[in-house]
Structure formats: C-alpha cells, structure tokens
Amino acid sequence: MAIDRLNDRVALITGAGSGIGRASALRMASEGAAVMCADLNVEGAQTTAAQIAEHGGRSATMELDVTSEDAVKDALAQTVAVLGGLDVIFNNAGIGGAAYTWDQTIDVNLTGVYYGTYHGAAALVERGGGAIINTASIAGLNGLVSSASTRDPNLPVEPGAGAYVAAKHGVVGITRQFAVTYGPRNVRVNAICPGYIHTPMTAGIREMDGAEEFLAGLHPMGRLGQPEEIAAAAAFLASDDASFVNGVALPVDGGYTAR
Numbered sequence: 001m002a003i004d005r006l007n008d009r010v011a012l013i014t015g016a017g018s019g020i021g022r023a024s025a026l027r028m029a030s031e032g033a034a035v036m037c038a039d040l041n042v043e044g045a046q047t048t049a050a051q052i053a054e055h056g057g058r059s060a061t062m063e064l065d066v067t068s069e070d071a072v073k074d075a076l077a078q079t080v081a082v083l084g085g086l087d088v089i090f091n092n093a094g095i096g097g098a099a100y101t102w103d104q105t106i107d108v109n110l111t112g113v114y115y116g117t118y119h120g121a122a123a124l125v126e127r128g129g130g131a132i133i134n135t136a137s138i139a140g141l142n143g144l145v146s147s148a149s150t151r152d153p154n155l156p157v158e159p160g161a162g163a164y165v166a167a168k169h170g171v172v173g174i175t176r177q178f179a180v181t182y183g184p185r186n187v188r189v190n191a192i193c194p195g196y197i198h199t200p201m202t203a204g205i206r207e208m209d210g211a212e213e214f215l216a217g218l219h220p221m222g223r224l225g226q227p228e229e230i231a232a233a234a235a236f237l238a239s240d241d242a243s244f245v246n247g248v249a250l251p252v253d254g255g256y257t258a259r
C-alpha cells in the first residue's frame with residue numbers, strides 16, 4: 001500500500017543533493033509532498049529532482065548556502081513562490097571531518113540550522129503551522145570515540161570532532177527551544193540524531209583500514225545505517241503521524257546511544 005501522508009504538503013530540504021537529504025527528498029516526494037531540493041551543490045540537487053521526476057513526483061531545485069541568512073530567507077520565499085506552499089522544513093545540510101575549521105563547521109552545522117529554524121518557524125506560523133526537522137547526530141547527544149583514540153589514549157580530540165560535537169549539541173538545544181516557543185503556534189520542531197550512515201560524508205573514514213568494522217561495532221545492531229532509514233524517520237516527523245511529537249531529539253542509530 002502506498003503511503004500518502006504528505007499529499008498536498010510542500011517541503012524545503014537543505015542538503016538535498018546528497019546522502020540523507022537526497023533520500024529524504026525521495027521519500028517525502030514518494031509520500032506525496034512537493035519538494036524544494038536546496039543545496040550548495042546545485043548539480044546534486046538537480047540529480048535528486050530528476051530521480052523524483054522519474055518516480056512521478058513533483059520538485060524544484062535551488063542553489064543555497066545555509067550560512068547566508070539572506071539566502072535562507074530567500075529559499076523559504078522561493079519555495080512558496082515556486083511550489084505554492086510551505087509545510088515542512090528539513091534543515092539537514094551539514095559538513096563533517098578534519099578538513100573543516102571550527103568556524104566552517106559551526107557556520108554550516110549550527111548557524112545554518114539556526115537560520116533555517118528561526119526564519120522557518122516564523123514562515124510556518126504565517127501559514128498556520130507546520131513541521132521543522134533538524135539533522136543533529138549521535139554527536140548531538142554524546143561525545144564521539146575514534147579508532148585512533150582507542151589505540152592511543154593520549155591523543156587530543158581529533159581535529160573537526162570538537163566543532164562537530166559542539167554544533168550538533170547546539171542543534172539539539174535550538175530544536176528544544178523552538179519547540180517550546182512555537183508549539184503553541186502549531187509548529188512542531190524536532191531533531192533526528194543519526195548514527196554512522198553510509199553517505200558520501202562518511203566515505204573517507206569508512207575507507208580507512210579497519211574503520212568500517214570499528215564503527216559498525218559501536219552500534220549494537222552491528223552495522224552502519226542507510227540514508228533511507230533516516231529518511232523514514234524524517235517523513236514520520238514531517239507527517240501528522242507525529243502530530244503530538246514536539247521537541248524530541250530522536251536517535252536513529254541502531255542503539256548507539258543506548259549504552
């Protein structure tokens with residue numbers, strides 16, 4: 001039986017050109033939503049839109065840098081102008097890894113989500129309500145462990161890890177604050193906390209010797225997740241099936257945070 005929970009809804013998804021964002025765009029479109037696929041990598045967003053079209057869904061694309069407050073405001077307005085509405089905002093774009101500085105990681109993963117939640121909540125109130133979903137991480141709930149630090153306990157926190165964990169904890173905080181403030185105005189704000197997922201973001205660490213096995217072992221289910229498993233949670237939180245779910249940081253992590 002096809003699920004049509006999101007019929008007549010319009011969703012804006014950031015980072016829709018890859019990984020979790022692409023899988024979520026496809027999933028929400030398959031449930032009936034029209035999806036604005038926004039990404040810094042506009043070609044990636046166009047590929048996602050083409051895949052949605054192949055399955056008979058409706059979408060549009062736009063180039064978006066979530067670190068620009070004006071660009072985020074424009075993306076919200078463009079979604080309404082092009083797709084005729086706005087009901088769901090998935091602030092999902094993110095970066096991770098040692099290649100990024102503290103400022104870059106905070107700008108994209110924390111400030112970008114703040115812009116999307118701040119301006120997104122106001123836009124949804126104007127339209128009578130809606131749902132915001134933010135992509136946090138297990139790193140928004142716990143510190144991270146690395147295979148290197150288990151081999152050598154004298155290592156410092158890995159480059160990138162400190163900023164990533166700080167940003168993702170911040171995303172959980174933003175989610176809770178906006179859920180409290182905007183719940184009375186019919187805007188639900190929730191976060192998803194994925195475990196390690198098979199996406200381009202994790203390709204580099206997964207390719208390191210023994211890393212995939214090490215990472216799989218951190219999850220009680222003994223494996224990494226697939227982007228479609230995060231997309232399923234995002235579609236749930238976007239839908240009326242989650243009509244009384246507000247302010248949660250939902251781990252979708254194979255049990256990673258259970259221990």
Ligand SMILES: NC(=O)c1ccc[n+]([C@@H]2O[C@H](COP(=O)([O-])OP(=O)(O)OC[C@H]3O[C@@H](n4cnc5c(N)ncnc54)[C@H](O)[C@@H]3O)[C@@H](O)[C@H]2O)c1
Pocket residue numbers: 014015016017018019020021038039040041044064065066067092093094095096108109112135136137138193194195196197198199200201202
């Ligand atoms: N993959 C994992 O294991 C994992 C685990 C927990 C949380 N997350 C989070 O999930 C989200 C999606 O990650 P993914 O694994 O799908 O990664 P990904 O690299 O496959 O996709 C991220 C997308 O975000 C886009 N992006 C980056 N900076 C941007 C910016 N400034 N403005 C707009 N778009 C931008 C990229 O172009 C890319 O298309 C991120 O927030 C990430 O931190 C991922």
